[in-house]
Amino acid sequence: MRGLRLICYVLIFFTMAAAATLTPTRRKLDIESFEFVWKRIQDRFWDPEQLGGKGGKLDWQAVHDELLPKMQQAATEGEAIGVLDEMIGRLRLTHFAILSSDVYSDLDGPSGGEGTTGLDVRFIEGKPLVTSVRAGVDARLGWEIVRIDQQALAPVLERVARTYANTTIREMMLVRAVTARLSGPVGAPVQIEFLDGQNRSVKRRIPRNSPRGEVTHFGLMPPTSVWYDSRKLSGDVGYFTFNLFLDPGRLMPAFEDAVRNCASCAGMIVDLRGNPGGLGVMSMGMAGFFIEDTGRELGTMYMRNLPIKFVINPRQPLYKGPLAILVDGLSASTSEIFAGGLKDLGRARIFGSRTAGAALPSVIEKLPNGDAFQYAQANYVSEGGKALEGLGLQPDVAVENRRDDLLAGRDRVLQAAVDWVHTQRKAN
Amino acid sequence: MRLLASLLTFTAFLSAASDLPKAEAILDKYVEVTGGKEAYDKIHSSISNGTMEIPAQNIKGTVTVYNAEPAMEYTVIEIGGLGKMEEGTDGNVAWALSAMQGARIKEGDERAAALKSANFKNRAHWQDFYKGAETVGTESVDGKSCYKIVLTPKEGKPETEYYDKSSGLLVKQTATLKTPMGEIPVETSVAGYRKESGLLVPHKMQQNAMGQQFEISIDSIKMNADIPKDRFDLPAEIKALQAKSK
Numbered sequence: 189m190r191g192l193r194l195i196c197y198v199l200i201f202f203t204m205a206a207a208a209t210l211t212p213t214r215r216k217l218d219i220e221s222f223e224f225v226w227k228r229i230q231d232r233f234w235d236p237e238q239l240g241g242k243g244g245k246l247d248w249q250a251v252h253d254e255l256l257p258k259m260q261q262a263a264t265e266g267e268a269i270g271v272l273d274e275m276i277g278r279l280r281l282t283h284f285a286i287l288s289s290d291v292y293s294d295l296d297g298p299s300g301g302e303g304t305t306g307l308d309v310r311f312i313e314g315k316p317l318v319t320s321v322r323a324g325v326d327a328r329l330g331w332e333i334v335r336i337d338q339q340a341l342a343p344v345l346e347r348v349a350r351t352y353a354n355t356t357i358r359e360m361m362l363v364r365a366v367t368a369r370l371s372g373p374v375g376a377p378v379q380i381e382f383l384d385g386q387n388r389s390v391k392r393r394i395p396r397n398s399p400r401g402e403v404t405h406f407g408l409m410p411p412t413s414v415w416y417d418s419r420k421l422s423g424d425v426g427y428f429t430f431n432l433f434l435d436p437g438r439l440m441p442a443f444e445d446a447v448r449n450c451a452s453c454a455g456m457i458v459d460l461r462g463n464p465g466g467l468g469v470m471s472m473g474m475a476g477f478f479i480e481d482t483g484r485e486l487g488t489m490y491m492r493n494l495p496i497k498f499v500i501n502p503r504q505p506l507y508k509g510p511l512a513i514l515v516d517g518l519s520a521s522t523s524e525i526f527a528g529g530l531k532d533l534g535r536a537r538i539f540g541s542r543t544a545g546a547a548l549p550s551v552i553e554k555l556p557n558g559d560a561f562q563y564a565q566a567n568y569v570s571e572g573g574k575a576l577e578g579l580g581l582q583p584d585v586a587v588e589n590r591r592d593d594l595l596a597g598r599d600r601v602l603q604a605a606v607d608w609v610h611t612q613r614k615a616n
Numbered sequence: 617m618r619l620l621a622s623l624l625t626f627t628a629f630l631s632a633a634s635d636l637p638k639a640e641a642i643l644d645k646y647v648e649v650t651g652g653k654e655a656y657d658k659i660h661s662s663i664s665n666g667t668m669e670i671p672a673q674n675i676k677g678t679v680t681v682y683n684a685e686p687a688m689e690y691t692v693i694e695i696g697g698l699g700k701m702e703e704g705t706d707g708n709v710a711w712a713l714s715a716m717q718g719a720r721i722k723e724g725d726e727r728a729a730a731l732k733s734a735n736f737k738n739r740a741h742w743q744d745f746y747k748g749a750e751t752v753g754t755e756s757v758d759g760k761s762c763y764k765i766v767l768t769p770k771e772g773k774p775e776t777e778y779y780d781k782s783s784g785l786l787v788k789q790t791a792t793l794k795t796p797m798g799e800i801p802v803e804t805s806v807a808g809y810r811k812e813s814g815l816l817v818p819h820k821m822q823q824n825a826m827g828q829q830f831e832i833s834i835d836s837i838k839m840n841a842d843i844p845k846d847r848f849d850l851p852a853e854i855k856a857l858q859a860k861s862k
Contacts, residue, residue, distance in 0.1 A: 495798055501796075
């Protein structure tokens, strides 16, 4: 028996070593991947001057020439990925990443399907906590999700957290890894193990239903559900929230109605927490309800040799009262453009936590070696002169919900905005 | 030796330049091969129906354009997921309106470009709209040898047009579109010429702008169509903007 175990150890060691050492085919694919990544940046980076090597700027050709021999000599898969990481690291931008094939599948989850559990999730105090529960779903705010369909989340989240450790999209990717596992075919239930408020294990079988809202079809996007919630909070404060900047034919009139109905409100709150963006042009259209003067801009998008100004088009009804915008680490793209621009123009006060720093949709392309390359194709500079890409928008008032808040049914971020609105009313 | 080579190059350049026809002749030939000035002058209104597509993103919609002399235009584009986008001019005020962006009155070069585009005489009487035109060379466009001419409008930036040497037809245009978002270079390929009421009219256009490719296909054109008088009236939202600015 002891001899058999020894053979097993030797076999395991041998197979591990074989897996770690690059075959000629794998080395060829890694070199092709190196060239792919280098050329994508060379061809598509928004500011070619930054790569030209003049005036102390990065010499992208020199980076290629220096690192290619390293890639050719890489002895293990880890070394090969290290060379790719080193190459994109020279850009000193956080929105570029090499995703190993296992992390890529972590983000997508195993199920696929449009069905959702009606649970919303955020990373709070380092844990995936339930932050909203659709009516009728047997779960509570503040519960921690630890296992989905028998799969423990911790190892998955550890890998994702490591990959995105130094980026602003870390929380977004962690939540994506959880929600991808919660979603699945409509009608197929999901088994979830939670830790309740006392950290006791609670298991629930939760059905997956059609997502909230109305389905919209736009281009190559899969059918997407868009919802909004427009209401008045106590103290005469208007509140509008929506999940995506899409379906303008339905969303823009609803937003217009919300502004019209709030003509004499003490203040208005636009809640963009969890909103990953959508059609950029809608940010300009929505901002038009809050800006009276023509010629004002939310910011500028710099595509290759083509600056595009996000000009606000003033429109009726105009709301001149206090405006608060709520954001978090999942507020991205158009949400950041809208909130960042109105902040810079001094028109809105921002509450919550740093946004995702993904002002522009980044592209993920599969590499010849099976890994993936995530990169941004443009830069966006908000009206105040700050880039959002890879940096995110810092709120004026940094405030986050804690687990205790969720368990008690409090929304500390919303309350901070409401309190500010009332101080504005008193001041005026 | 070097001097001789330079002289030969210079002579060849002079020879090539002098071989080129004048831009006026190329533009007049276009009017002639597409029906002639008389045929153009007989058209007083039109309604065009077609489709618009961004193939790379699978975005499709319909487009309808109403035109009437001297320079009135109303365009409505409807795209699933985006809703209705309208643009127009009553010959004086040029405007745009959409659910996404609201109402907007075009100013300056953007207004001038809209009025020029809406004008029925912008081809047959091109001299009324451009300060000058110059043939700057020849270039191959989709395998067709073309004359390249640069037109300088009375307002706005120069436009470049490419005319097929053998057919005399316009095949490509490049221009800079001035918008509130900035100056956007636009390249338009023109094809699918078909006769409509005595005029040879392009029915296919492919535009490249901001890294996107747009395809416009005109299915039907009704010349001298009856268009309701109020078709070119300014929308209420535009009138409200006018009233506010007074």
